[in-house]
Amino acid sequence: MAGRLEGKAAVVVGAGQTPGETIGNGRAMAMLFAREGARVVCVDRVGERAEETAAMIKEEGGEATSLAADIVKAIDCARIIEESTARLGRLDILINNVGIGGGDAPAHRLEEAAFDRILSVNLKGMWLTIKAALPVMREQGGGAIVNISSLAARAGGIQLAYEVSKAGVNRLTTSVAQSNARYGVRCNAIMMGYMDTPMAVSGIASATGRPTSEVRAERDARVPLGGKMGGGWDTAYAALFLASDEAKFISGAILPVDGGMGIRIG
Numbered sequence: 001m002a003g004r005l006e007g008k009a010a011v012v013v014g015a016g017q018t019p020g021e022t023i024g025n026g027r028a029m030a031m032l033f034a035r036e037g038a039r040v041v042c043v044d045r046v047g048e049r050a051e052e053t054a055a056m057i058k059e060e061g062g063e064a065t066s067l068a069a070d071i072v073k074a075i076d077c078a079r080i081i082e083e084s085t086a087r088l089g090r091l092d093i094l095i096n097n098v099g100i101g102g103g104d105a106p107a108h109r110l111e112e113a114a115f116d117r118i119l120s121v122n123l124k125g126m127w128l129t130i131k132a133a134l135p136v137m138r139e140q141g142g143g144a145i146v147n148i149s150s151l152a153a154r155a156g157g158i159q160l161a162y163e164v165s166k167a168g169v170n171r172l173t174t175s176v177a178q179s180n181a182r183y184g185v186r187c188n189a190i191m192m193g194y195m196d197t198p199m200a201v202s203g204i205a206s207a208t209g210r211p212t213s214e215v216r217a218e219r220d221a222r223v224p225l226g227g228k229m230g231g232g233w234d235t236a237y238a239a240l241f242l243a244s245d246e247a248k249f250i251s252g253a254i255l256p257v258d259g260g261m262g263i264r265i266g
Helices: 025-035 047-059 074-088 112-140 160-183 198-208 212-220 232-243 261-265
Strands: 009-013 039-044 063-068 093-096 143-150 185-192 254-257
Touching (some): 009 074, 025 039, 025 047, 025 063, 025 232, 047 063, 074 112, 093 232, 112 143, 112 160, 143 160, 143 232, 160 185, 160 254, 185 232, 198 212, 232 254
Parallel strands (some): 009 039, 009 093, 039 063, 185 254
């Protein structure tokens, strides 16, 4: 079914990606949304990466522009919404895809600076973009926000800051959904399991000095469904549904996209 987002104005925050062998969640979401008829603003801290995603969309005949911004800065979050609304005329969809995890550790080893940095990017930055977008969505009478979370919100023990930040993302999602339902604004989250994305696989390989093939095989073996990780397109199709009018009666949902890992961990 083509045109599921026809005429929609979408902002994908975290639409660039780190170099790697596969496609990242943000780039896949931006490209799929454009294929389905949305006009997309691709936002990334590294402007060149956002520009690359926008160029890929335009090569396919879609409509996209790019914007460089750092979501840990409130002024940048306000600028994302202001400039995107000026370009698009409205704001129907906001995707919050930015997340980091480097330097994390269990509670007894985690450094304060790493905790602050990860919480600032993964949770505070997401709140700041939502805060900037809500007045626009409320005024126009509706909108869809999709936040990217993780199964780390529910299980784990070696990445305290990341786990806490993603648990916070889930609660941020449900709080925003509840307080904005009367205005027609929906807010949902995708709780991802193991994904074969550049940030995950290449990032771990680089940090541990191991080949990507070894990291990929190890992660694949932990996935119940088919013994293989998902990828950026799996995230993108879930986000497409939640952002579309097909999900117009869904808000406050935390959707697992995890190959069955969530039911195994409880």
